[in-house]
Amino acid sequence: MSNPLKDMEKPDVIFCIGTNMTECHPVAATRLKKAVANGATLIVADPRRIRLAEMAHLYLPLRVGSDTALLLAMAHVIARDGLIDQEFVAARTEGIDRLLEHIRDFTPEWAETITGVPAADIETAARLYGRADRGAIYYTLGVTEHICGVDNVQSLCNLVLMTGNIGREGTGINPMRGQNNVQGAGDSGAIPNNYVGFQSVSDPANQAKFTALYGREMSLEKGPTKVTALDRCGEQIRAMLIDGENTLVSDPDRIHGEHALRSLDHLVVMDIFLSETAELAHVVLPAAGWAEVDGHYTNTERRIQRVRKAVEPPGEAMPDWWIITQLAQKMGIPGFDYESPKAVFNELCSASPIYAGIDWDLAESGQYQWPIPYKGHPGTPRLHEDGFINGRGKFMLIGYRDPAEVVSADFPVWLTTGRRLESYHTNTQTGRAEGIDYLLPRETLEVHPADVDAWGLANGGLARLSSRRGSVEVVVEATERSPRGTVFCSFAFNDVPVNILTGSGYDPITQTAELKVCPVRVEALIEEEIGLVA
Amino acid sequence: MQNPIPLMEAGITKTRSVCGYCGVGCAVDVMTRDNRIVGIQPAMDGPANEGALCVKGQFAYDFVHHPDRLTRPLVRRDDGKLHPTTWDEALQIAADGFLRAAAEHGEASVYGIASGRTPSEADYLMQKWVRAGFGTHNIDNCSRA
Known part of the structure; x- marks a missing residue:
């Protein structure tokens, strides 16, 4: 997030797109509710009539995968109606003229034909955001889990730069991170293109720095992403170490993923449960989990916070940092003689320009938000206050593209996937909590009541959901949260492995992966068929 | 009249930590007794949550002490099944497999997937294991799915 969480109470116009915040980031959503109670205007763009949409002053029910078209038309209206912050644009951006030329034809009427949102509502949204003193954008995976995820984010950046809604309290462009430490994983260098602290692996200066630090020659070539690596399993990729990820259930195109992991010569999994992924491993190493280890998480607002051990891990389970240290030592890799997570964290900080101002002891307070470039620096709750790191903000010329797969005669329904309030991801943890089991005992397919009738389904009955990659069976729930022609299912329940269907692009x-869009066919399962299946 | 709260909390230790679910980073006090979690309290002074907590953070901690937890290293034997073993043997088999892959198919044949759930210390060491061990950047985490 460009801005701190506490800023969520400060905007006068809030634009939420592709974020089911009340279910996925409930505590952050309470701040938005406060802002709305205090008079802020809430605009929500989402294919589903989620709780946030119910709260909105203006709800834009766009077709799944059409976000770019909506955002292009909003940029068009902001320009057409003279709502550009000329002073900000002149001082801090470049490329406005090309952008104005580019967006001239992307009218709200054009966007209506793609998004299904009335042109008048698109105009209202653009005017509300464009006239705001403090306009803030919040988004989540509904924006990024598309073949055009980067286009969507850059389209949002264009709106921010046109209106100068950045670098001030209650403004900004704010992605909500989904996992407790997914920000920290990227910060720590667990990505194929950057060392710790987002230092590019392609930069020879960084190569020299880490060659010295790690004691061996580093490649200048960035690594393959996980998606590519899974594609290459059994060919270029022969051995894999997976820490705490249920890859098989969380990732798209499950059948392909299972085949990939099975084709490895050597798979080692560290986890707290024998997950579906761990069941495929050659070696499973029992890890200490949450409340059993000391260390740090970095949250969605870039705040580095200490987590502490409160109980002993069960049996012989050990902290992940210890396991990796021991594995490295067995392999004869130098530089792994750490005696505590404190020693690991201090090395991480000293190698990272954005953590350089802290160490284990300073991080104790939880007050720091990166970048903290040097000791004595107070941290950076709000990014881009005095300027952009790379100079001027660049307007990007984005075009609309259809999703990788679009609805057809064989697969006439849009499926979109996501999470639910009571369950978390693949349910390895929340599926083992009695209270949660009571609240959310099973997965359902959310279908508009009129579609339930039109497709011959029954509320509470079983349906078969099929895509080009496979099919799953799921209980139907009639609900107006789903628009006509679009259905929703979460990926939390292993008995409804919805990621068998996804993975179109x-x-x-x-x-x-385009997890948010997958054309499917929905068919009622009659009782005789259920009998045969069972 | 005696305040009932100290009685309720008799023998309970509070440990300040951070919720392990979503990315908001709510500060919590983990309440424990006899090496078991008996409750979670939102931290009123948590910078991200200021005393708020959701249904997952508040109640979904049974998994920590669940009987399904892995308690011993497992290795796949000739019968095709996973069997409990010692840390020493499990780590040796794990190490040998990676060294064999690197020797037979090149260092770029080894790949690491770090976690968005573990502390940063584990993520840092995962990427260092790949980079210092093999000289490649064959490392990613779960942020793409």
């Missing part, structure tokens, strides 16, 4: 830059 990937963003060409990030290789993030």
Whole structure:
């Protein structure tokens, strides 16, 4: 997030797109509710009539995968109606003229034909955001899990730069990170293109720095992403170490993923449970989990916070840092003689320009948000206050593209996937909590009541959901949360492995899967058929 | 009249930590007794949550002490099944497999997937294991799915 969480109470106009915040980031959503109670205007763009949409002053029910068209038309209206912050644009951006030329034809009427959102509502949204003193954008995976995820984010950046809604309290462009430490994983260098602290692996200066630090020659060539690596399993990729990820259930195109992991010569999994992924491993190493280890998480607002051991791990389970240290030592890799997570964290900080101002003891307070470039620096709750790191903000020329797969005669329904309030991801943890089991005992397919009738389904009855990659069976729930022609299912329950269906395409830059769009066919399962299946 | 709260909390230790679910980073006090978690309290002074907590953070901690937890290293034997073993043997088999892959198919044949759930210390060591061990950047985490 460009801005701190506490800023969520400060905007006068809030634009939420592709974020089911009340279910996926409930505590952050309470701040938005406060802002709305205090008079802020809430605009929500989402294919589903989620709780946030119910709260909105203006709800834009766009077709799944059509975000770019909506955002292009909003940029068009902001320009057409003279809502550009000329002072900000002149001082801090470049490329406005090319952008204005580019967006001239992307009218709200054009966007209506793609998104299904009335042109008048697109105009209202653009005017509300464009006239805001403090306009803030919040988004989540509904924006990024598309073949055009990067296009969507850059389209949002264009709106931010046109209106100067950045670098001030209550503004900004704010992705909500989904996992407790997914920000920290990227910060720590667990990505194929950057060392710790987002230092590019392609930069010879960084190569020299880490060659010295790690005691061996580092490649200048960035590594393949996980998606590519899974594609290459059994060919270029022969051995894999997976820490705490249920790859098989969380990732798209499950049948392909299972085949990939099975084709490895050697798979080692560290986890707290024998997950579906761990069941395929040659070696399973029992890890200490949450409340059993000391260390740090970095949250969605870039805040580095200490986590502490409160109980002993069960049996012989050990902390992940210890396991990796021991594995490295067995392999004769130098530089792994750490005696505590404190020693690991201090090395991480000293090698990272954005953590350089802290160490284990300073991080104790939880007050620091990166970048903290030097000791004595107070941290950076709000990014881009005085300027952009790379100079001027660049307007990007984005075009609309259809999703990788679109609805057809064989697969006439849009499926979109996501999470639910009571369950978390693949349910390895929340599926083992009695109270949660009571609240959310099973997965359902959310279908508009009129579609339930039109497709011959029954509320509470079983349906077969099929895509080009496979099919799953799921209980139907009639609900107006789903628009006509679009159905929703979460990926939390292993008995409804919805990721058998997904995986139609990937963003060409990030290789993030288009988990939010998958054309499917929905068929009622009659009782005799259920009997045969059972 | 005696305040009932100290009685309720008799023998309970509070440990300040951070919720392990989503990315908001709510500060919590983990309440423990006899090496078991008996409750979670939102931290009123947590910078991200200021006393708020959701249904997952508040109640979904049974998994920590669940009987399904892995308690011993497992290795796949000739019968095709996973069997409990010692840390020493499991780590040796794990190490040998990676060294064999690197020797037979090149260092770029080894890949690491770090976690968005573990502390940063584990993520840092995962990437260092790949980079210092093999000289490649064959490392990613779960942020793409």
